[in-house]
Amino acid sequence: MxxxxxxxxxxxxxxxxxxxxxxxxxxxxxxxxxxxxxxxxxxxxxxxxxxxxxxxxxxxxxxxxxxxxxxxxxxxxxxxxxxxxxxxxxxxxxxxxxxxxxxxxxxxxxVSCLETVLVLRNTHIPGPELSVELEIQSVLKRGIAELIAIDWDSFPWLWRNSRREFEEYLDSPGVHAWVAYKSEEPIGYVSLTLYDDWGHIDRLAVRPNFQGRGYGAQLLSWALRQLHVMGAKYAQLSTQETNERSFKLYSSFGFKLCRGGYKIYGKYLG
Missing domain, CATH: 3.40.630.30 (Gcn5-related N-acetyltransferase (GNAT))
Incomplete structure (x- = not known):
C-alpha cells in the first residue's frame, strides 16, 4: 500500500x-x-x-x-x-x-541525551559576601550588544542566546540583568528573575580570558545580595551536569541539588 x-x-x-x-x-x-x-x-x-x-x-x-x-x-x-x-x-x-x-x-x-540540566537551591541568602572589584551596570543603561558578545564568548554553541531570545527575556516581568566591567572592558554578566519571595539566577557568565580570577564568585555574591535586598527568601539556578567548575562554585555558596532537573534530547547535524 x-x-x-x-x-x-x-x-x-x-x-x-x-x-x-x-x-x-x-x-x-x-x-x-x-x-x-x-x-x-x-x-x-x-x-x-x-x-x-x-x-x-x-x-x-x-x-x-x-x-x-x-x-x-x-x-x-x-x-x-x-x-x-x-x-x-x-x-x-x-x-x-x-x-x-x-x-x-x-x-x-x-537522537540521544545531549545534556543533563541540574537544578540547585540556596535557602540561606545572601550567603558569603565577597569584595567586588568590578564595576557593574544595568543592561538597560549600556544596551544589549555587549550582553550578546559576552554570552557568545562564554557559553558553548548550544547554550548561546539569540538576540530575539534576549529581547523577549529582558521584556519579561521581574527580569534584571547587569554587565560587569574591569578597567572599562566588559568581562561578564549576570541576570535574574524575581518571583514574589524567591529569585532565579538565570545566567552567569565570565569571558574565558577572565576566568580563574574570582570574578564569577564576585558576580554570584553580588547577585545574591541583590536578591536579598529585593526581598527574596531563597535562590535557585540551573547548570549542566558536565559543568563541574560551575557546580563547584555554586556549592561553595551553599547551593544544593533539588528536584526539577531535566534532560535535553537531540542530535547535532554537523
Missing part, C-alpha cells in the same frame, strides 16, 4: 487537524504557531499524523520537535523535516515528553 507523502502544515490545514486530548497545543496555538514558522511543521494528508516543530529558544539554527502523532508515519515526517532544515540547522532538539512518547523511534534516528 502506497502511503501519502507528508506536506507542510499551514494555518488552514492546522485549523482542521484533529488534536488528541493529550496534546500540549490548543487548536488556536497550533494555527498561530504554523503561521509564525511556515514550513517547519508537517502532516500526512488523509490521516491524523503530524509533526510540529519550531525554533528552539528563538534560535533559527536549532530546531525543536514539540509534538508528533502517528507511529507508522513518523519516519516519513522526520525525513521531511530533516530534508527541509539540513542546510540551515546545526542541531535538532526533541521535547522531553515527545521523546519519551516515541523513544524507540528516536533511538533509531540517533
Amino acid at each position: 502506497q502511503f501519502a507523502l507528508p506536506v507542510p502544515l499551514d494555518p488552514q490545514r492546522a485549523s482542521n487537524l484533529r488534536l488528541p486530548w493529550t496534546s500540549l497545543l490548543s487548536r488556536e496555538d497550533l494555527v498561530q504557531h504554523v503561521a509564525k514558522y511556515p514550513g517547519m511543521s508537517w502532516y500526512v494528508p488523509g490521516t491524523n499524523a503530524y509533526l510540529i516543530a519550531g525554533p528552539w529558544r528563538n534560535r533559527d539554527d536549532i530546531v525543536e520537535i514539540l509534538e508528533s502523532r502517528g507511529d507508522r508515519y513518523r519516519p516519513a515526517l522526520w525525513t521531511s523535516l530533516m530534508e527541509s532544515i539540513i542546510n540551515t540547522a546545526g542541531a535538532i532538539i526533541v521535547d522531553p515528553t515527545e521523546y519519551k512518547s516515541a523513544a524507540h523511534f528516536y533511538h533509531t534516528v540517533k
